[in-house]
Amino acid sequence: MNNAMNVLIVEDEILLAMDIEAIVEDSGHRVLAEAASLRDVKDLPDDLDPHLAFVDIHLANGSNGLDVSSMIQERWPNALVIFVTANVAKIPADFSGAHGVIAKPFSHAGITHALRYLADGVYDPPPSHPRPPSLISSPHLEQRWARAQ
């Protein structure tokens, strides 16, 4: 697969992290690292440079995905940040700069489809497929595609 993405998974529920990892790898992408808290993300090396990060809102040690999103954007400005959460209502209107959200409970089809759409956009923006219903995009994603055009 020539448009394989490097993916970071930030999820404190280990079963879900394993599952997302499996779906990501089944779709032909690479999982660079998994993190369960803000602290874990902080400890990752600078040269990691992910294309995409799936970020849960509720994380270990009382940390939250909004802070993680800010940190990822600061450390790896090219990364797309997609929240994967059951707390869609807790996401502020500006998405804390993140690019979209996939609501839990997610389906295999929903994640797979979103991965294909995002990979398409990363390697040849804007994506040629329509946005899958499982992925709610933020204005930041539209801006990203528009800039790349």
Next chain:
Amino acid sequence: MKQSDDWHLTDALHYDQGRGDPFAAAVRATRMPMVITDPAKFDNPIVFCNEAFQQLTGYDREEIIGRNCRFLQGPDTDEASISRVRVAIQSGHDVEADLLNYRKDGSTFWNALYLSPVRDESGIIRFFFASQMDVSERVLSQQAITDKKVMVEREVDRRTADLRAALEAKTLLLHEVDHRVKNNLTMIGSLLRLQVRTIDDPDVAAKLDSMLERVDALAVVHRQLYQSSDLARFDLGTFVHNLAIDVVGASGRTDIHLHLDTRQLYVDAAHASALGLILNEILTNAIKHAFDNGKSGHLSVVVDDQSSMGIISICDDGPGMPSTKRTRSIGTSLITRLARQARAEATWRDNAPGTCVTITFPRSETET
């Protein structure tokens, strides 16, 4: 103090003499308490009072004449009303006011005062004429009503607060339960997916995959339910639209052309899971059987909201599933049994080529 000479027309006049002046006699004899004051004199004193006024206040005429009317006021008389009367006198207007007044014996009564200036030909105020009326009963009953109203309002506020708190607790509980259902559904899906990966037998893996798709379909139903503000009904039209895109998209089959002719169509939320599972079976079956071995083709989903029943048709142009195989698959049995539960009906017909599955179901009667 002696009664003023100015008022010889009335007070100096006795009944015998008053015959010549029926107005003076009337003022004297009426049951309505009345006084007349003279603003030309220092402090605008009372220069005349009738019998009724003496009876009302308990003072004798000698005690009344020469005093300003304010001698009836006491510690609980309303300052604002007094100043309103004062302003009216100063500016020469008439005025009405309910004042709490005090009798000679210290008891109180509510006095409905009406005061008006009497002008001479050149427009100068010669007298003020004031009539009084004991309206204690009216004022007190009004106060009782006001007090009662305040009490009732306070009680209503208290109960409203109770209800609001109960509603908040219920909403919180609902969100908590919702959250747990979401987490559990997510975990069940993840567990199944992780298990599928360890299975080598393709037949078993395919069955587990079907199981997984069903759990996913339930998850999508639940997600759509909790994201909607409407708890009573479920938009099956939007659900089948999104599910079709998801299922075809996830299959990675770019050679299956999806035709969507969908619109919002509501069913009772109680039937959401059953109907959602039925649509999942039909769609996944179509992908697996109509277009297997990489055959390309067309898949159409039509939502018809034109009749009293809801109708959704899913048609493919694949080779069609032999009826013997259909009767043996768990998918078909699931569709038939779940349809019965949701008071729906599923029918298969030949699409020549391909298969059309149509489900007919009751629409939600809840209007929002």
